[in-house]
Amino acid sequence: MSPPEFLSNILSPPIQPHTNRPHVTLTYAQSLDAKIAGANGNQLILSGKESLVMTHWMRTMHDAILVGVGTALNDDPQLNTRHLPPTTTPYKLPRPVILDSELRLSPTCKLLKNFKLGTGLAPWVFCKISDENDEAFTRRRETLTAEGARIVSIPEDSAKRLSITHLLEELRSSGISSLMVEGGRQIISSFLCHKPLVVDILIVTVAPTLVGSSGVGATLENLESLPKLKHIASATFGPDSVIACRPENVGAS
Numbered sequence: 157m158s159p160p161e162f163l164s165n166i167l168s169p170p171i172q173p174h175t176n177r178p179h180v181t182l183t184y185a186q187s188l189d190a191k192i193a194g195a196n197g198n199q200l201i202l203s204g205k206e207s208l209v210m211t212h213w214m215r216t217m218h219d220a221i222l223v224g225v226g227t228a229l230n231d232d233p234q235l236n237t238r239h240l241p242p243t244t245t246p247y248k249l250p251r252p253v254i255l256d257s258e259l260r261l262s263p264t265c266k267l268l269k270n271f272k273l274g275t276g277l278a279p280w281v282f283c284k285i286s287d288e289n290d291e292a293f294t295r296r297r298e299t300l301t302a303e304g305a306r307i308v309s310i311p312e313d314s315a316k317r318l319s320i321t322h323l324l325e326e327l328r329s330s331g332i333s334s335l336m337v338e339g340g341r342q343i344i345s346s347f348l349c350h351k352p353l354v355v356d357i358l359i360v361t362v363a364p365t366l367v368g369s370s371g372v373g374a375t376l377e378n379l380e381s382l383p384k385l386k387h388i389a390s391a392t393f394g395p396d397s398v399i400a401c402r403p404e405n406v407g408a409s
């Protein structure tokens with residue numbers, strides 16, 4: 157059992173990291189009208205079963221998989237490989253990584269439950285560097301640590317979001333060579349528009365469905381902030397089209 161040729165062609169293992177950061181794959185599923193969720197952020201199952209299996213293969217090809225705390229709270233994801241066919245050799249599980257400035261992650265989330273059941277790796281939760289006197293923050297930190305999370309404090313950027321540069325350096329020095337970023341909207345925008353460019357490949361599943369204007373769009377950014385893309389490959393999985401692109405001039409470091 158091995159990943160579909162589409163993936164092995166574009167993410168030939170082992171994926172090569174950069175000196176200061178992992179290789180970054182940004183991926184999400186969208187409707188034909190470029191929505192990633194329904195009204196009020198309601199989670200939508202956009203991918204059909206064939207492209208969902210493709211996404212789970214992609215998970216096995218990365219050392220870590222990242223979501224923002226908005227997604228963690230809204231979707232309560234598992235970020236595992238449960239849609240792959242049964243096998244005697246266990247699939248590689250990616251390390252779950254959550255960007256969570258204020259430590260809002262629920263101590264009862266599925267990621268922590270799976271870790272305690274032995275069916276998932278301990279999540280790494282990245283947060284801001286807090287004031288020592290912030291007792292509520294310290295309590296949340298202690299609770300999540302007691303539930304099995306590794307909490308890592310990193311600096312914020314000028315917009316008061318966690319610094320993507322520091323995050324990627326920390327992941328690389330913790331042995332993460334390849335990172336799959338799954339969303340949601342703010343995370344997609346932060347990674348896609350980061351200067352210098354840090355996304356090595358963008359893989360978008362397009363489902364033949366319409367969500368309408370109340371849905372959540374894939375990005376928040378205007379055209380000037382978005383990178384130019386070069387098409388790499390496309391494939392169909394069941395009814396869905398999957399498109400892989402590379403941002404032009406992505407950093408070589």
Ligand SMILES: NC(=O)C1=CN([C@@H]2O[C@H](COP(=O)(O)OP(=O)(O)OC[C@H]3O[C@@H](n4cnc5c(N)ncnc54)[C@H](O)[C@@H]3O)[C@@H](O)[C@H]2O)C=CC1
Nearest residue numbers: 184185192193197224226227317318339340341342343346
């Ligand atoms: N269709 C798909 O493939 C996916 C859809 N989604 C959908 O996306 C929605 C969640 O998206 P959002 O609310 O935008 O939350 P998000 O998942 O993008 O998390 C945003 C939060 O992350 C934290 N954060 C820390 N540093 C950050 C940084 N540098 N950049 C951005 N965020 C940073 C902040 O607390 C921020 O509020 C949900 O409706 C979910 O269902 C999420 C993932 C994939």
Ligand SMILES: Nc1nc(O)c(N)c(N[C@@H]2O[C@H](COP(=O)(O)O)[C@@H](O)[C@H]2O)n1
Nearest residue numbers: 185200201202203231233234235236338
């Ligand atoms: N590939 C894909 N297709 C969709 O239709 C989706 N809604 C998502 N969402 C992402 O997958 C996470 C859920 O993962 P688990 O099924 O719990 O393992 C969700 O939080 C989004 O990151 N992806």
